[in-house]
Amino acid sequence: MNPDMAKYMGLVVQNAFERDVIHGDAKSRRNFSPTGLLLSEFPLLTGKILGNWRKKMNTKNMENIYQQIADCLTDMIPEKWKKILLYAEVRDSYRKVYFYYYSFINKEPVYSLEIPIKFDGEDERFKKLENDLYDLFSELQSEFVRQQQDKWTHLTYILEHTGKMKVKFGYEDLSQIDPVEKQEKWEATYLK
Template identity: 40%
Template sequence: MELKLNNIYQKVADNLKEMIQEDWREIYLYAEVGEGSQTTYFFYYPKGSDEPIYSHDIPELFEVSEQSYLVLLDKQLECFRELLDVFIENKQEIWTSLTLHLGHDGKFEIDYGYEDILTVDPYEQQVIWEYKYLGIISEDEYDKKIIKKFLS
């Protein structure tokens, strides 16, 4: 199992390196894979910057075709589906989401989530995730209410 997991983690890291068009120092990635729901996005910090870049902004920022970006994003989702399959095959607790923190040195941490993702509003989930992992608090009043509710 460990060898399979390491191979998948390496594919995820390689795919991220292919997607990001500049030098970076760290990446925070969210993914969910389950019946009825699958998504992934990430933020990365360019070297020398404290401002995170949202993955879905890459095509616009770096003149990457939307089609090329979506192909790479689908490859990323396929890696996470493969990861979930390894957990199932080895009778491990089934996760519904994960957060990957990857440093430029190759060191990484993964937090697995086990919540019922079909009962969670995807927008609210992302606002909370951005706050929890990146410290981002939007100026939007609705977003502030989401975070306030999360903290209470």
């Protein structure tokens, strides 16, 4: 990762891009900065630091993968949602992806594995989309490596119905930590 960018943004990194997020009948177009803020609200972000970062990375590939992830998640959730919080972990022979979402109706988060149970008849479709989601996060990690960026081991992806997206990457080796313990810690941090 570019040291200037890392210093400026900490561990939160995203591509700046224009994207369409379609959710039900609502369609919004936003131009987001690396921190998920609207660029029009913070024009200085489009200056030298962001410009140099864009030159070093092929943002089109990243933009496409992020958009596919958002589309896949939207397809997996058969009701209108406010916010999605997702955890992904990818390493040599291990992949783990799960998410929670908040609907407009219920204040309690819905766990991704509850979707086929809650919405009868969604099982086969859900499994296919879940496999696609796993593949997209593997592809995202491979794209980081192709672009000579630090290889992340896990991430938290937050998507709001407005299209605002935030991604926090982690680089520590988590292979020796129990998966249940990792999930409980993540849930305690993000499902407040």
